Amino acid sequence: MNNMNRNTARKLLAVFAHPDDETFICGGTLAKYAAEGADITLVSATRGEMGRRMGNPPYLNRETIAAAREHELREACDCLGIRELIFLDIRDKTVEFTDEESLTARIEDLIRDINPDAVLTFHERLGGHPDHCAIGKATKAAFSRAGRKDGLYYISFGDMMAVPERFGYTRSDIVKINVSEHLEAKLAAFRAHRCQSEIDEWVWLPDAEALARFGMHEYFIKTELAAPLVNDDDLFQSEDSGAVFAFES
Template sequence: MPAQRLLLVHAHPDDESIGQGATMAKYAAEGRGVTLVTCTAGELGEILVPSLEHLAADKDDTLGEHRRQEIADAMAELGVTDHRWLGGFGRYRDSGMKWDDDGNATAADEMDERAFANADLLEAANHLVEVIREVRPQVLVTYDQFGQYGHPDHIQAHRVATYATALAAVPSYRRDLGEAWDISKVYWGAMSESRFREGMRALRDAGDTTSFEGMDPDGPLPWTTPDADLAAVVDATDYAERKIAAMKAHATQITVDGPFFALSNNAGNHVWGVEYYRLAKGTQGELGPDGLETDLFAGL
């Protein structure tokens, strides 16, 4: 077992690569333990490849199985060898979503009875407790209480990860799930407000006026985190190409020719290779020159 171990809890395939792909690749390359738990197979994701539209839920309903291979390919790009499905593949189904008037995701009008958002919280948490007690991570990464942008599966992943973290640390709780383990630090993935504004300005300067249309680099920005609330930044610029390759592996979900990819290679890599975090549990360790931890294991 590696001396330092990171556990990430995400809702769908591709969330991990977009959010923390560079961190995962960096830590895996450094010999640290990296375990990813994915809660659903993303059966209701939007399909961007016309020839694969038959996989959709209202047709063959086989997108989940296809994305199972996509995430396997993505993990290979990141060098991550320990990937698990919460409760086993297919245990929980993508809940779907729709956009509200404020531009945030919210629950769909209709939801399958197997939807992750409807899952019994204790049952789902117990599946994760077993993983926590086996892997014994010092650090866990998941979403904030809003799932960053409101998707019901992201919010449920936050709830499950938070509950499981607490339960796993109780010595007398479900001894059959393994020996108790208290995770030292819990982080929520975040998007730096200042960095996002800089990226938008760079796009505008490069002549891109359509990306993030309707959003003002100097106006309100949803889904971002004020820099004062950030606790850590992992500069994994050297692993940005691996992150981008992992994103490309999720071909049904991501078109890797959009915002920021139009920037120069160095600028684009910096956008994708530097990842930010909020600290939800634990104490900050040594801080870098900008007042943030530069390693999620700092102080441990």
């Protein structure tokens, strides 16, 4: 993408905890927006070096897993169309113990520098893993400190937000993204995360069978203080959000 298009493209910043968060949770959405010309930056707090999956059969150890997972994440980014990858170099399973002020300041600097139109992160209570919740809490604080209000979304797992009332939300709080045309890219990214996905036999079935395991939609929760949604099927909340802004030339 040339500099002119990069400056005019919609920008999406995803701030997650581990390699594979981007793919396993919202890979279809990232692939969709990348295909539409969005400029996507992914932040991974850790390199996932404390992950329990070491390949199937195991071929990694604590000394080699970090480099392997970084390499796999870079391959997954290529599959999804993510332009830039940034590591915060925090040790896996210690994000919750990282100095909160320092972590928030680092993310605030990224938000101010990138000036994204939308930011994705974990819900600070529904994240499901201490690292997830901690990075989500810091990102929410950083977003507010950067003077931003609209455009921050929490990711969710699977179709849990198809019925948001179970979690204290309403349908007006949820953005539902149709990812049906981008599942091939999502599957390729799953397979790029080889050491984490080899144990899941379905990922390695013939393509048609593996693709059938994916849902057609991914769900996102708008933050509590954000304005009402303009569109409930798009993370870019503008009246003309269906337009394609910029493609690589």
